[in-house]
Amino acid sequence: MKTKKIFDLDAYVTTLDTIVLDSHESDREEYKGCFEVITKESIFSPKGGGQNADKGTINGINVKDVLTIDGELIHFVEGEIKAGDKASLSIDFELRKRRMQVHNAEHLICGLFHKRFGFDNVGFHVSEEYDGDTLLRVEAVMDIDGIVNDDEIKKIEEDANRAIGENVQIYASLPTHEEAQSIDFRSKIDIEDNLRLVIIDGYDVCACCAPCLKSSGEIQVVKILDYFVHRGGMRLTLVAGMDAVKDYAFLHTQNKEFMRLLSSKREDCASSLESKLIHCNEEHEEINNLKKEITKIYLKDIFSNPEYENKKYIVCFAPSFDEVMARNLINETVAKKECALTVCFDNKNDSFRFVTGKSDALDISLKDLATKIRNDLSGRGGGSDKMIQGSIPADEENIIKFFANLETD
Ligand SMILES: [Zn+2]
Known part of the structure; x- marks a missing residue:
């Protein structure tokens, strides 16, 4: 029954009138409700070789998928079409073109890696990003079985773009088994029958089984977006054509924003950001040192102020503190003084945040204290018997009164 695959040799036929050779309702779970349609000829490239099937319609009915099963090209059509019917095929050429651009760019890059380093392509996948029905972006991921440095990647990318500029011919050929013996070609699998070669002249x-462009110039441009060492080789991400142009425009817009934020020249953004980060780290360190100094002042007061002598409950108001400072002050205090220290900080809307800690020797329950704060001061919070934290919606005077009452209880 073998369908004639028009796209094998001509990827630019976007509509075709033919006839249906066979059709029946699919009994495959994932294609429920679809008809499995075989046509005399087809322009639909099936799923395989790292990319999905073409999208399109037959007689105006959506084609959900196209697969090769037991050597037959099967269209899964979302509606009934009968054997013997005329079939009017139409594909989404915009999607095909963008896939061909990135796919042929991949051939070019793999060809250059192969020529220069003897590497082989060991993985390939094209993916699309949509917003509803709008195709936003097509990109490819490819794996090679060797590792090169940044400069070599840059050079390969430049050479690929040079080859694009040379606008060399791209074409497919279907050599016989005998003819194939004398041709040197790259292949991921040992293909015996139905060999199809995609040739980028001179490169x-x-x-390959996927549709191909007519010339390298149609790729427009290729950009290697990312690459990293992967399974003993490398994985590269590529975009081509308008997807690469859009990516460049996106980066340009971003860079303009960086220039504005950093008050920097276009080429100096990275170094300018680096020196800003160094400055930030220095400032951060300075702030930490100041925080330690402030904590020391409070610590000194706790140990020298006669008010705190022989007190079980000490409460300290430190508006400039954060939680880390409060915990540090508590730890340093209770290590040397038998007491429960409450540090109130972050006074906002008549409410303090607090942390309370106690020395091991002091025989009181902080969990009970948390309950009392909740009951008597409408506070929130809890914790362990070593440290509690939360918030107290009361002013200094009432908080001091609360702890003074605890002292005499
Ligand atoms: Zn290919």
Whole structure:
């Protein structure tokens, strides 16, 4: 029954009138309600070789998927079409073109890696990003079985773009088994029958089943977005054509924003940001030192102020503190003084945040204290028997009174 695959040799046929050779309702779970349609000829490239099937319609009915099953090209059509019917095929060429651009760019880059380093392509996948029905972006991920440095990647990318500029011919050929013996081509698998080669004149010959462009110039531009060492080789992410142009425009807009934020020249953003970060770290360190100094002043007061002598409950108001400072002050105090220290800080809307800690020797329950704060002061919070924290919606005077009452209880 073998369908004639028009896209094998001509990827630019976007509509085709043919006839249906076979059709029946699918009994596959994922294609429930679809008809499995085989046509005499087809322009639909099936899923395989790292990319999904073409999108489109047959007789105006959506084609959900196209698969090769037991050597037959099967269209899964979301509606009934009968064997013997005329079939009017139409594909989404915008999607095909963008896939061909990034796919042929991948051939070019793999061909260059192969020529220069003898590396082989060991993985390839094209993906699309949509916003509803709008195709936003097409990108490819490719794996090679060797590792190169940043400069070599840059050079390969430049050479690929040079080859694009040379606008060399791209074409597919279907050599016989005998003819294939004398051709040197890249291949991921040992193909015996139905060998199809995609040739980028002067750059690459590769076994491939996907539709291809007519010339390298149609790729427009290729950009390697990212690369890293992966399974003993490297994984690269590519975009081509308008996807690469859009990516460049996006980066340019971002860079303009960086220039504005850093008051920097276009080429100096990174170094300018780096020196700002160094400055920030220095300031951060200074702030930490100041926090330690402030904590020391409070600590000195706790140990020298006669008011705190022989007190079980000490309460200290430190508006400039944060939680870390409060905990540090508590830890340093209770290590040397038998007491329960409450540090109130972050006074906002007549409410303090607080942390209370106690020395091990002091025989009181902080969990009970948390309950009392909740009951008597409408506070919130809790914790362990070593430290509690939360908030108290009361002013200094009432908080002092509360702890003074505890002292005499
Ligand atoms: Zn390919």
